[in-house]
Amino acid sequence: MKLLKCFARDLKNTAGFLPENLMSLKKIFVESDTWQGVAFILALALILGTVSNLGLIKRFIAGEFNQAFISKDQFPGLVFISLEEAGDLWFTQKAVFIDSRSGYEYRRGHIPGAISIPLEEAKEKKGELLAIIPREPSLVLYCEGGDCLSSLNLARILHESGFGNLRIFSGGWKEWTAAGLPVAKESEE
Amino acid sequence: MSLKSKPILIVFRLIVGGVFIWAAVTKIADPLSFAQDVKNYRLVGQTLSFLTAIFLPWLELIAGVSLIIGVFPRSSALVISGLLVFFIVLITVTMIRGIDVNCGCFGTFSRKADFLLILEDSIWLLMSLILLFSRENDFCLLKRKS
Helix, strand or coil, X not given: CHHXXXXXXXXXXXXXXXXXXXXXXXXXXXXXXXXXXXXXXXXXXXXXXXXXXXXXXXXXXCCCCCCCCCCCCXXXXXXXXXXXXXXXXHHCXXXXXXXXXXXXXXXXXXCCCCXXXXXXXXXXXXXXXXXXXXXXXXXXXXCCCCCXXXXXXXXXHHHHCCCCCEEEECCHHHHHHHCCCCCECHXXX | CCCCCHHHHHHHHHHHHHHHHHHHHHHHCCHHHHHHHHHHCCCCCHHHHHXXXXXXXXXXXXXXXXXXXXXXXXXXXXXXXXXXXXXXHHHHHHHHCCCCCECCCCHHHCCECCHHHHHHHHHHHXXXXXXXXXXXXXXXXXXXXX
């Protein structure tokens, strides 16, 4: 114990953590300079942040980023669709469905005919997995639903790889099953 | 080596300030991607993620520049320390919740929010705290009281 105390004292001395070398927390907080500086930094950040992003702020207020932070100019052809639209596309077979959830979740149940492309695997084995996705007709990507983001992030990867006509079914698996629409398990296919 | 050792303090200021400037510039270049990174943590909604992406990078940039050039160095060290404590808590909570997410700390150069990142942030925090509590004020355009 004594040895530890001696070691701690030596360490403090070596590092210069001596009371006379340091300002006390109380003094730092009491100093008006400290708070003036903090106010200055915050105010400047607020002003520059607003001025430099005025265009984006206007677009946000107009509702462009209500569903995702995706710029229409950067990601043309990427749209969000509702359950009704997803159902129509599935029944008329006008789109290929892509399941971005994990392989385990896919095996437990998925939209019939959907291709499993887990987001994590798409990042690691991009070329290999993307080769199995047909380029036509349009693609509908879905994940669990609610606040899941893997379908959106997979859509970004697909877009960067040259895929157009991407649709994100944001209601996802939860909304699909809640509506009583057809489901499949891996063993049935 | 004592805290009165000026070269060490200058090096700390350059390192911490530089890291914050670099982190800020990568985010300012693409605010929408950063907003999505913030949203990926699943702690705040669309509006707060957007506001964070608009203002946080500028806060980092101004704090980093202030620290290096010595305008309100103690205040900038305080802001930076506060942000780092927040980041460490955020990453820890995210790991406990089992959310696999990109940290979003350096724009497209970001990596996974994991234990190594906590360690990295802790090193910056230690340097920043030393600057916060130190009496030295080299490079200060506005001299502070000691």
